[in-house]
Amino acid sequence: MSLMSNLKGRQKSKVYTIEECLSCGQKTKRAFQSGDFVYKVGGECTKCKGKMKIAMIYGEKVEE
Ligand SMILES: [Zn+2]
Numbered sequence: 001m002s003l004m005s006n007l008k009g010r011q012k013s014k015v016y017t018i019e020e021c022l023s024c025g026q027k028t029k030r031a032f033q034s035g036d037f038v039y040k041v042g043g044e045c046t047k048c049k050g051k052m053k054i055a056m057i058y059g060e061k062v063e064e
Pocket residue numbers: 021022023024025026045046047048049050
């Protein structure tokens with residue numbers, strides 16, 4: 001056995017979208033969906049029914 005096993009635990013990354021309500025400021029994290037981009041106004045706030053704006057899109061490393 002000459003192979004070093006450095007490859008244990010494959011890393012995957014998952015992309016998340018952070019939405020922020022324009023009225024009450026509530027932030028929601030959800031899985032990224034195609035068509036999402038920063039500053040896009042789309043969703044509805046679950047708290048005040050205001051408009052949600054995408055504040056941030058980021059990837060997180062997930063170890064499996
Ligand atoms: Zn709100």
